[in-house]
Amino acid sequence: MNPADDPVRPGPATAIELVVDGRAVPGLAGQTVAGVLLGAGRRTWRSSRSGRPRGVFCGIGVCHDCLVAVNGVDDVRACQRRAADGDVITTTDEPR
Amino acid sequence: MIETPDVLVVGAGPAGLAAAAAARRAGAQVVLLDAAADAGGQYWRHLPAERPAARERILHHGWDRFARLRGQELLADAQVWLVERHDDRPPTVHALVGPADGTAREKRVFAPRALVLATGAYERTLPFPGWDLPGVFTAGAAQALAKAERVAVGRRVVVAGAGPFLLPVAASLVRTGARVLGVLEANPWPRLARAWTARPAELFASRGKAGELAGYVRDLIRHRIPYRAATGVVAAHGDGRVEAVTVARLGPDWAPGTERRIAADAVCVSHGFVPRAELAVAAGCRLDPDGSVHTDAEGRTSVPGVFAAGEITGIGGADLALAEGSVAGTVAAGGADRRGFTGFPARLEAAHGIRPGWTGWLTDDTLVCRCEDVTAGDLRAAAEATGSRGLRSLKLSTRAGLGACQGRVCGRTVEELLNRHTGGLLDPGRTANRPVAALVRLGELAAHHEDHEENA
Amino acid sequence: MKVLVVGAGVIGAAVARELARAGVSVTVLDRAASAGGTSASGEGNLLVSDKGPGPELELAQRSLTLWAELRESLPAQLGPGFPAIEYEPKGGLVVATTSSGAAGLHKFAAVQREAGVVATPVDGRELEPDLTPAHTAAMFYPQDAQVQPAIATEALLASARLSGAQVRQGVEVLGPLRRGDRLTGVRTSDGDVGADHVVVAAGPWSAQVAERLGVALPVRPRRGTLLVTTRMRQRIRHKVYDADYVGAVGSDDAALQTSSVVESTAAGTVLIGSSRERRGFDERIEARVLSAIAAKALVLFPFLADVAVMRAYGGFRPFVPDHLPVIGPDPRLPGLWHATGHEGAGIVLSTATGELVADLLTGREPRVAAGPFAVDRFSSV
Numbered sequence: 037m038n039p040a041d042d043p044v045r046p047g048p049a050t051a052i053e054l055v056v057d058g059r060a061v062p063g064l065a066g067q068t069v070a071g072v073l074l075g076a077g078r079r080t081w082r083s084s085r086s087g088r089p090r091g092v093f094c095g096i097g098v099c100h101d102c103l104v105a106v107n108g109v110d111d112v113r114a115c116q117r118r119a120a121d122g123d124v125i126t127t128t129d130e131p132r
Numbered sequence: 133m134i135e136t137p138d139v140l141v142v143g144a145g146p147a148g149l150a151a152a153a154a155a156r157r158a159g160a161q162v163v164l165l166d167a168a169a170d171a172g173g174q175y176w177r178h179l180p181a182e183r184p185a186a187r188e189r190i191l192h193h194g195w196d197r198f199a200r201l202r203g204q205e206l207l208a209d210a211q212v213w214l215v216e217r218h219d220d221r222p223p224t225v226h227a228l229v230g231p232a233d234g235t236a237r238e239k240r241v242f243a244p245r246a247l248v249l250a251t252g253a254y255e256r257t258l259p260f261p262g263w264d265l266p267g268v269f270t271a272g273a274a275q276a277l278a279k280a281e282r283v284a285v286g287r288r289v290v291v292a293g294a295g296p297f298l299l300p301v302a303a304s305l306v307r308t309g310a311r312v313l314g315v316l317e318a319n320p321w322p323r324l325a326r327a328w329t330a331r332p333a334e335l336f337a338s339r340g341k342a343g344e345l346a347g348y349v350r351d352l353i354r355h356r357i358p359y360r361a362a363t364g365v366v367a368a369h370g371d372g373r374v375e376a377v378t379v380a381r382l383g384p385d386w387a388p389g390t391e392r393r394i395a396a397d398a399v400c401v402s403h404g405f406v407p408r409a410e411l412a413v414a415a416g417c418r419l420d421p422d423g424s425v426h427t428d429a430e431g432r433t434s435v436p437g438v439f440a441a442g443e444i445t446g447i448g449g450a451d452l453a454l455a456e457g458s459v460a461g462t463v464a465a466g467g468a469d470r471r472g473f474t475g476f477p478a479r480l481e482a483a484h485g486i487r488p489g490w491t492g493w494l495t496d497d498t499l500v501c502r503c504e505d506v507t508a509g510d511l512r513a514a515a516e517a518t519g520s521r522g523l524r525s526l527k528l529s530t531r532a533g534l535g536a537c538q539g540r541v542c543g544r545t546v547e548e549l550l551n552r553h554t555g556g557l558l559d560p561g562r563t564a565n566r567p568v569a570a571l572v573r574l575g576e577l578a579a580h581h582e583d584h585e586e587n588a
Numbered sequence: 589m590k591v592l593v594v595g596a597g598v599i600g601a602a603v604a605r606e607l608a609r610a611g612v613s614v615t616v617l618d619r620a621a622s623a624g625g626t627s628a629s630g631e632g633n634l635l636v637s638d639k640g641p642g643p644e645l646e647l648a649q650r651s652l653t654l655w656a657e658l659r660e661s662l663p664a665q666l667g668p669g670f671p672a673i674e675y676e677p678k679g680g681l682v683v684a685t686t687s688s689g690a691a692g693l694h695k696f697a698a699v700q701r702e703a704g705v706v707a708t709p710v711d712g713r714e715l716e717p718d719l720t721p722a723h724t725a726a727m728f729y730p731q732d733a734q735v736q737p738a739i740a741t742e743a744l745l746a747s748a749r750l751s752g753a754q755v756r757q758g759v760e761v762l763g764p765l766r767r768g769d770r771l772t773g774v775r776t777s778d779g780d781v782g783a784d785h786v787v788v789a790a791g792p793w794s795a796q797v798a799e800r801l802g803v804a805l806p807v808r809p810r811r812g813t814l815l816v817t818t819r820m821r822q823r824i825r826h827k828v829y830d831a832d833y834v835g836a837v838g839s840d841d842a843a844l845q846t847s848s849v850v851e852s853t854a855a856g857t858v859l860i861g862s863s864r865e866r867r868g869f870d871e872r873i874e875a876r877v878l879s880a881i882a883a884k885a886l887v888l889f890p891f892l893a894d895v896a897v898m899r900a901y902g903g904f905r906p907f908v909p910d911h912l913p914v915i916g917p918d919p920r921l922p923g924l925w926h927a928t929g930h931e932g933a934g935i936v937l938s939t940a941t942g943e944l945v946a947d948l949l950t951g952r953e954p955r956v957a958a959g960p961f962a963v964d965r966f967s968s969v
Contacts, residue, residue: 037282037309044307045186046179046282066180071281079266079373085535085819085856086505089372091266093502093541095273096174097167097232098254100536101502103818109235111536111571111818111896115276116232118169118180214875226875235894241875414873504855517670518742519749521757522621524628528738529671531855536818538898558621558758567873568900571818574860575893577882580875 052121063119070095070102070114073125081114081127104128133241137163139464140225140244142212142411145173146194146450147442148250149201150457151431151464155248156204160465163242165210165227167570171202173252174272175450177279191279191304193344194450210240213570215414222247222437223415228576235573239580246437246464247415249425250457251408253443257293258403258490259508259545261367261498267374271301271402277308284310286398290377292316292365293402295484296449299348301400302357312357313396318382318403319484320362327483344449365399366391366493374398380493387489404486406544407444410566422446422481423544423564430469431460439464446477491549500549501542503535508549515553523557526550538566589613591949592774592783594761594797596622598737598935599927600789601744602942608751610950615783616745616753617776619760623741626791626934629903631814631851631859632737633827634936637680637729638834640696641703643960644912644933647940649704650956652731654939662743665750673740674854680732681715683723684831685887690725693831697727706730718823718891725831732827734851737935744938764801764921771801771923787925787945792869792904794914794928803920806966807929810907811870813863813877815885816899817892819856827851828888842866844877848884850892858895860885862932866907873900905931913937915944915961925949926963 039046050065054072063072070092073081080089082103093101095115102114105126114125139155141148144166152164164171172178176198179185189195207229214226222244230237255270262268269285271293277283289310291302294317302312317324352359366388367378376395380388409417412425418434420426424447425440427433433440441460442453462469496509514529523546526532532546533539539546543563551557589612593600596618608614618624634655639645659675684690697707712719712726719726745755756778765773765780773782790797792809799805832847842865849861863877878900886893908914908929918924927945930937940956947954 037284039282041309042185042282043190044179044188044282047184047186049183064183066182067281071277071283074277074281074283084264084502084505088264088499088505089266090264090502092269092273092277093264094254094257094270095276096254096270098537099270099502099541103536106233109233109573109894110820112233113571115273116167117234118231120231214873214878216874217872224875233896513669514671517666518622518746519755520622520742522624522628525621525623525738525742528623528628528736529742534855534899536898559624566899568878568897571896571898573893574815574817574882574886574895574897577815577879577897578886578893580879580882 052119054119054123054125056125057127065121067119068115069104069106069112069117069119069123069125072119073114083128134224135163135240135242137161137242137244139246139248139461140242141165141248141250141461142225143173143250143252143442144171144206145250145252145442145453146175147453147457148173148248149204150454151248151250151441151461152204153201154458154461155465158462158465158467163207163244164204165207165212167209167211167232169208171206172198174276177276179280179282191307193347197454207240211570212411213568213572215411215569217414217416217435228572233571235575237576239576246439248431248439248441248460248464249412249415249444250440250442251411251444253405253407253447254540255402256404256406256486256544257401257541258486259498259500259542260365260493261495262369263401264499264502265368265370265374266372267370267398268368269398269400271298271400274400275301275304278304282308284308285400286310286396288313288396289398289400290314290316290365290379290394290396291400294318294404294486295402295480296345297402299345299352301402303348303351306355306357312355313394314358314360315352316363316365316379317359317361318364318386320384323384324361324483327479364388365401368399383489384487385489386487387492404484405443405447409444409564410569412440412444413564414567414569419564420446430463431456432463447480448477452477500545501532501535503537504531506530506532511546511549512553515550521554521556521558523547523550523559533563539563589785590783592617592781592786593789594774594786595789595791596745596755596757597625597627597789597791598741598744598938599791599930599941601741601748602938603787603789603927603945604753605744605748605751606942606946607949608748608753610946612950614748614753615781616748616755617759617761617781618757621757622745622755623738625793626903626905627741628738629901630737630812630932630935631849631861632735632740632935633933634733634735635680635933636705636731637682637707641699643957645703645705647913647937647956648933650943651936651938651940652733654943655733655735655936658939662747666743666746670743670746671739673743674736675733676854677733679826680729681710681712681826681828682727682729682831683712683719683828683888684725685720685723687724689831693725693727696834715826716824716828718889719828720888720890734827735935736854740935761797761800769922771921774801785923785925785949787927789927791928791934792906794906794926798926801921801924803918803924805914805926805963806909807914808866808907809869809904810931811863811865811867811902811904812861812932813873813881813900813902815860815878815881815897817858817860818896818898820858820895822852822856823891824850824852824858824889830884830888844880846877846880846884848888850885850888869904871902873902906934907931913941913961914963915941916948916958916963918963
């Protein structure tokens with residue numbers, strides 16, 4: 037949510053930038069890859085075996101629905117991996 | 133190099149933090165590790181150090197307690213991927229330290245004198261038609277995204293399932309800018325009341341928990357969030373994302389009755405909890421019939437030198453986890469601590485436990501295994517076609533539970549459904565058997581081999 | 589004639605199917621569930637490439653012919669609602685990574701060819717573009733194939749049922765029923781079961797069953813461990829293994845041996861084996877074993893280094909000291925038969941084993957010479 041309206045009053049954050057499927061996406065240092073993707077309005081970024089869309093489901097590293105490729109390495113849980121400035125994220129919308 | 137601490141504590145949530153602190157007080161050399169980047173577990177999940185918040189405590193209970201416990205040394209980003217049991221000594225614990233699911237992480241191997249498993253639990257989510265639509269989340273996901281990312285899972289959100297955990301989720305959602313349309317508890321008031329008001333002396337003993345729950349209830353009232361008993365979400369609808377949910381009255385055994393549709397863009401569901409027991413299973417620890425790790429009153433498991441504390445021993449909330457962790461940590465360090473525990477877990481099961489009528493909302497094409505897209509109809513058809521009474525064989529026939537999550541999400545549901553279709557499985561209880569406890573890269577495994585060769 | 593088959597794994601299933609189709613009244617007993625032991629713990633290999641000339645190769649060659657028939661006939665018989673057995677005639681690629689390994693591979697292939705095995709020297713990277721460029725020889729075996737072993741077992745059992753066989757799961761054999769010197773059935777956890785013949789097809793547990801019936805059998809468990817990766821885009825098209833594999837299969841050493849076996853499955857995962865170690869029925873998964881398997885797999889396919897492993901599982905192969913299965917009647921106890929000891933080749937050998945047992949029991953002319961598999965070849969018997 038917008039930090040200005042946030043009742044927990046988060047402190048200042050360092051901006052980072054990821055490259056998601058070739059496009060620059062802004063995030064904040066300390067966010068997970070899933071947090072950056074959701075913040076950018078993406079709800080899904082992967083397809084199940086038969087092509088059904090998948091994104092975050094459990095949010096705590098259990099369900100493996102949210103797998104992405106990070107810097108060319110497949111099968112990284114987006115909800116567990118902290119985003120690093122410059123990370124190249126590849127989502128797979130084709131079933132596999 | 134194999135490290136040999138007095139006590140190794142796996143998991144830095146409430147139970148693990150308390151265990152490590154107690155073991156340190158008892159004079160032990162302790163290694164406390166967690167797969168996350170910071171301590172707190174799911175309960176005290178919070179904004180990262182890069183984004184400290186001024187009023188973090190409004191999302192939490194017991195934040196002062198956490199503030200005292202979190203000062204301990206923590207081996208963060210440490211993923212345990214294998215526990216090897218031995219006949220004559222406590223297990224060896226293999227961890228990889230580095231970015232989650234990374235490559236070339238640092239290898240750490242521990243042969244502790246005592247091992248404390250405080251790996252917690254995750255939610256059991258029962259399948260329903262449409263539960264894999266984007267916009268359906270576990271309640272834990274809503275909680276994690278609210279606490280650690282300040283992201284609300286939707287604008288108009290329904291929270292549904294069973295158990296007191298639904299209340300803090302609703303509380304976090306409203307503090308993250310979402311509108312909570314209702315909290316739907318599957319169980320009826322009489323059952324809730326019977327379980328929660330029986331034996332008031334016990335409830336008094338777990339008053340911390342009762343006080344926490346009362347706070348959440350006040351919160352619902354303040355935000356005008358309806359709380360409905362005997363009600364559940366039985367379907368989610370939408371074109372590519374959740375646009376509405378079907379809410380049904382549920383009978384005492386959760387069989388669905390009268391339905392109505394509510395417009396919503398997200399639904400957060402939790403029907404109970406599953407202990408994260410794979411490390412305990414690999415260590416050889418006996419489980420209770422509900423799948424939680426069996427311990428004595430001082431946290432000893434059935435394996436000498438292996439202790440367990442917190443939610444993997446039964447769902448009891450943070451206060452109980454703190455108490456259990458403290459006792460287990462002290463005893464693991466060679467000390468003594470005899471304290472009684474409250475009846476909260478038994479109460480929780482009596483009031484909120486899953487009832488068998490839920491399968492009434494399944495259709496043949498409802499997905500059960502989200503990883504491999506196996507439906508309820510697929511499971512029944514395979515059981516009928518093969519005549520097998522083997523969970524192993526039927527999983528291999530359908531691929532249910534064999535995908536990336538390795539049955540963590542669907543395992544119990546698959547087992548329960550197949551148990552009905554086969555007239556009784558002959559190899560039940562296999563769902564927590566995951567010797568490889570986390571994704572590990574082949575290159576990381578091979579690097580271990582080079583070390584074995586050097587040592588040989 | 590009434591025959592009791594002990595064991596609802598692939599061997600028991602194939603024996604039951606052949607007997608039932610020959611008109612014999614068959615009951616299959618298993619103390620646990622069907623397809624729950626060794627048959628659910630392997631890759632589902634249908635291989636000739638790892639076998640030198642001799643009786644096992646002859647049994648395998650006959651088996652492959654029968655499997656090729658089953659590929660068509662089982663789905664036709666069981667209908668579209670039955671899970672597919674995932675028969676894949678993918679072929680095997682055996683790769684050497686040293687110069688002595690290359691020489692050994694060419695020599696082995698030459699004697700195999702004389703026995704009717706098709707073995708063609710190839711450019712390994714033409715068949716497998718991601719194979720290490722550092723290999724020294726590659727031999728293609730087009731006759732090698734694969735099935736999903738648990739489903740194949742269930743399919744054979746279902747087919748046996750359609751011919752009248754009865755399958756009773758959760759029924760354990762406790763002891764013999766005898767009349768004079770002859771075995772007339774078994775005592776079980778669910779009452780006595782009479783039979784004219786009892787066929788023990790209990791895989792690595794066959795020695796325990798035989799002991800309960802009063803005879804010793806030199807079948808022991810030999811442990812194996814497999815790694816399974818997450819699903820990935822298919823980059824491995826054949827069953828690819830290191831030429832060392834043949835040596836490890838044929839070894840008598842109890843200590844850990846690994847050799848690399850890498851293949852894709854129909855589900856999109858990659859199976860990586862394999863280890864062989866004799867240490868009883870010990871189910872523990874150990875880092876040293878997983879590491880050794882992984883290191884060898886990376887020698888063949890360096891790209892696998894970044895691929896994630898999601899599961900490891902172990903199983904027990906029925907090991908016999910001379911590496912030949914035990915098939916046929918037991919002269920020490922008339923009425924007792926054995927069909928066991930197939931070690932890691934039980935899936936492929938099941939079909940011809942079932943046929944051979946049925947040939948011998950019903951007095952048909954055996955398609956494969958039975959003598960080499962006779963139980964009385966052991967000095968202790």
